[in-house]
Amino acid sequence: MAEIVFVHGIGQRQRGPATLGEPWRLALADGLWKAGHTDLADRVGRSPGSPGALGARMAYYADLFDRPDGQGAAPVDLAGLPPAQAAAAVELAEVWLRRAALAAASKRDRAVARAELADLSGAGGERQGMGNAARGALAALARLRWFAPFGMAVAHRFVLRALAEVVRYLGEPGMRERVQERVAAAVDDDTRVFIGHSLGSVVAFEAACRRAGPLPLLVTLGSPLGLRRIVYDRLVPQPPVYPEAVRRWVNVAADDDIVAAVPDLTGLFPRRAPAAGSGPRIDAPGSDNAPGLETVAGLETVAGLETVAGLVNVAGLVNVAVDNGSAPHEALHYLTSRQVGGPVGDALVAG
Missing domain, CATH: 3.40.50 (Rossmann fold)
Known part of the structure; x- marks a missing residue:
């Protein structure tokens, strides 16, 4: 039961x-x-x-997100995702950054998120290409203490896998x-x-x-x-x-x-x-x-x-x-x- x-x-x-x-x-x-x-x-x-x-x-x-050959987790590089899923992952990362800029408990995280969002848009207000946007959004999230209590290397892997799992469930x-x-x-x-x-x-x-x-x-x-x-x-x-x-x-x-x-x-x-x-x-x-x-x-x-x-x-x-x-x-x-x-x-x- x-x-x-x-x-x-x-x-x-x-x-x-x-x-x-x-x-x-x-x-x-x-x-x-x-x-x-x-x-x-x-x-x-x-x-x-x-x-x-x-x-x-x-x-x-x-x-179920593991590789079909049983050799552990599937690659978490967003470049390995289909374009639509990669785009959704980047958008999700930016949404989380915007949320952090408004609601993160840490004043430092709020300031970092605001600065990273400004950088992602570029000094002239032009959005970056997909590759640069993906790398920038992932690195920005990993710099937040909210995601990185154990260091940036761990945070970067966690953020990659989190984004990939969400978009794969909804789109794969x-x-x-x-x-x-x-x-x-x-x-x-x-x-x-x-x-x-x-x-x-x-x-x-x-x-x-x-x-x-x-x-x-x-x-x-x-x-x-x-x-x-x-x-x-x-x-x-x-x-x-x-x-x-x-x-x-x-x-x-x-x-x-x-x-x-x-x-x-x-x-x-x-x-x-x-x-x-x-x-x-x-x-x-x-x-x-x-x-x-x-x-x-x-x-x-x-x-x-x-x-x-x-x-x-x-x-x-x-x-x-x-x-x-x-x-x-x-x-x-x-x-x-x-x-x-x-x-x-x-x-x-x-x-």
Whole structure:
């Protein structure tokens, strides 16, 4: 049984489902405890298979980015990517730089990011060619302490792999299906909660869209889902909508998490309009599906009944801010927060 399914993010090739899943499970137990769900915290924290334990399983896919000959990680030089993927990677790097210039916790990082962005544009305002832009954007990110706590050489490799994994999942033929097969293999009839971090939030969202049965809760942590051209416009299905199987969606982002460059997803994932004659789904005020709380494409909601291109804006997505301290994108810091433990506990109690 797997009541909870985790979906990891970028840069996890050196781990596996057990070594990655165990710390996530224990971190979530702490988050449940902080939120007052002490019994559930105890059950999630128990060894898998022990009496009374709640199942938590990691949907692991990082090895799918390895070379097919089994000789380790695929080359991370962006020059080895197809042109469209390389261009997307450069654009993503620049988005992260712009986010760092505005929101990085370190004053030094903000100043470095602003200077690097100015350099990338060139003194005369002309953008560099693709090769120079790629090298410049990667080097600029690697100079940020946010990416380089252990030195620039490590940061450069991490940034390369992070960018490559994002664009390969979204653009490499067959990659999305192989990753989604891993998630499907981790899910069973008892699954009530999906928790996805970083790129894993994109994977978890798309898995939720494919789910046939009900899913009480989707949690996205440090998510890049709101990046319009790079991620949002490449999601499946298009246009992106609120996953029909999901009762509640909680999107959690630290203010200084550079990867979550658009931390507020409000209005980006409206629900599909109900079938003709079935009537709109309207729940009691204050419930998860109470209408009238959001906007769609800049249009004001009136009692939650407007439709835009066949979509109806009925609330179900909640955006939550957290403080992750010195590691704003760290998955374990997200999981240990009461802001994550609270809704997970509520979903598990509701059954």
